[in-house]
Amino acid sequence: MASAETGVAEWREGHSLPQSFYTSGMTFNADMEMLSTSQWLLVDHESRIAKPGDYFLFEFGAESVIVIRNRSGDVNAFFNVCRHRGSRICLENEGNKRVLTCPYHSWSYDLNGKLRGAHLMPSDFDPTNVALAPAHVRVFEGLIFLNFMKGTPPDFDAFCAPFGALLRGQGLASAKIAARKLYPTAANWKLVVENFFECYHCNSAHPTYCSVHDKMKMLAFGAGAGSGDDQDTILYQEKLKRWEEHSEGLGYPVGMFADNAESVYFRSGNRLPIADDAKTESLDGKPLAPLMTEFGVFDGGQTGCVFNPIGTVLVNNDHAVIFHFIPKSAHQTDVEAIWLVAPHAVEGQDYQPADLMRVWDVTLGEDKTITENNQLGVNSARYQPGRYSTQERRIAEFAKWYMEAVSARPQAL
Template sequence: MITNQVPNSELEKLIEAARQEPGRALEQEFYSAREFHTADMRSVFRKQWLLAGHVSSIPERGQYFLFDIDKESIIIVRENEDCVNAFYNVCRHRGSRVCLEKEGRRKLLTCPYHAWTYGLDGMLKAARLMPEGFKKEEYGLHACHIRLFEGLIFINLSNGTLPDFDEAYRSMLPLARQQGLATAKIAFKQSYPTKANWKLVAENFMECYHCQPAHPEYCVVHPQDQVLAFGAGPGSGSDEAAAAYQPTLDLWEAESSTMGYLNDTIDAGVFSLGMQQAVRYPINPQKGFLSETIDGSPACKKLMGDFRQADGGETALAFNPFSYVLASNDFAVMFRWTPRDEMNTDVEVTWLVHEDAEENVDYDPRNVVHVWDTTLKQDKKITEDNQSGVCSESYQPGPYSTQEARNVVFKQWYLDQLELLL
């Protein structure tokens, strides 16, 4: 049961009312009330596998980074060549944070408060002046669930039933492998902290209705017919727009297949763990774009993974509404949204290239990041403006357009998650 100040019956009423209007946005409370934030953390973020980062950020023993979400902080640390661990950043003595810097390298994890010291395996190694009978082996750091998926690090904050990672994401492996994510390296990282509820960030990424008014650069790269068909992934546009785009897609797929590339389409649907999707589609075949760059020319000379010759495709992997990878033949972009509170969301983005690609020799990081950095800055602005308006007393949820079909699916999925908790 949800424990908070608003009685469950109130939440239930709001959820039930939202169900009655599947074609409209959510009511204000969902985007601003503490109670819904608490419910979201428990029903969504403590259940899902969350994309935390990439293994190439911690190649050496003892290297770590922190994954912060809501009130939690998770230490993700490399124990050895084969093992990356995740621990709650909470000292087992009196609860201090153990690691304070966002990233670093440590031989041991020593709490700054009274110097309890943990190994990279989380076991307590030293605790000064403890009374007789104190058993160090009972005070290791609490472990957090962790899985690696082709170099991507996922964590799960569940303290109950753990959703099956392999079952949810097995079918996405071939596309991830083809892209060479496991052996990629980080070219650039950027944060776009956004003053908005995570659902506004997520919903914005699920529709490309806003692309024409808000993203002029993105619309230079991606042609209008594709933006309308599935600018934000399969099922984001209308059936008519998808049908109109199909011949272009078929033509490109045939060409890509002759190069030996895999072009799966996976759409696990609204009843799946994270409404996961995986797909490949051409960036801009009409203009012969080879990469998601402003002029379509590759941003990195070394192509990723199995690509020997650019087919101008984009691989899109959506693990859940807050964990994505979008990749051209030559670079990949990892996106993650993590709520800090009801009206603040961390938007963390990482660009990956081939592990052997040399900065300023094979790639200019400015070219690699340009399109998405520009687009994400615009997204931050429009999403924050959206939150401001949603907080007005005059706000009423308006109807979705035919370009926001994926938002309708998300709304149902989200309400289903909440209801499971009630």
């Protein structure tokens, strides 16, 4: 078994990671630190907290963060830690608060985190200097991002810049949440990521997903930009170009990019057609909800935006799906999907949540099983890192990106 310390030296490019990276608690803790300080974490859509006082908790490692809308309509984020003696303040996962009152000794804070009340404090105690510790929070296209850096966070505008053009006009900012579902997965977060960014397993694991998507596209870009075999990518170019010309004619943006392993981020973005004659990502290609875009017509495209390895959004013409993976321990990851529709869409009339969820609910259920089996095999004393195929190019790049990040840690794990 590889120890965490020897893991970096043991890893060979083009191969999956040495065992300890998928099993070690120490590596897991360092991963959480790396992700929460170097990345902007996608945590939810702001329609979840539409009204002043609406909040939800984002749990990440040892941290719990209160994400709350204040009276001016801004989204604030505070570490869920009382400034008196450190108790958790909000205990419910979501809700609405006029003030944030600690359950321990009733110190209370306003929606901007300022201390409002603390009884029986000594006369030299100055409440005006006391406030909840903020987390860095930003909103882009309705998506809420957090960063836990103690000092200056990464430049958010630069981080978002490549996504702006690809998401133009598709209604993501004004969308509303229609459904959400958690898929707790007994696997390390990196196995979840590796599974999500390759379509080498699609044929054997995902009959439903394969019936929905164009076969040539799945070989070329099954898991987004940079994920497919070179030859298949070339073969698909002509078809893609024809579709792009058609989409641009309708007013839609087109394009594709992917960060490489040398980038601090692991972003990628693309607009791709779902399948011939498909208007959206549904079993029969027919719309599942009213059009979300400003172009007045379907182009059947899907905008994929990967903000980091654990946060992605797929935007179809009539609905979008946020995917985020919340690492819970070295052997456990919460996969959550959040489905969004146009703000005026009426449940039961304009869309049925079960229909909206079907393709990804089936697919994520299948992914949970194969990823858990992957972890069980990786736990074995006989596990050895294996070679990635030409349809796993994006995760070969992810492994490289991750090892770059590990090597940059103060003490390489």
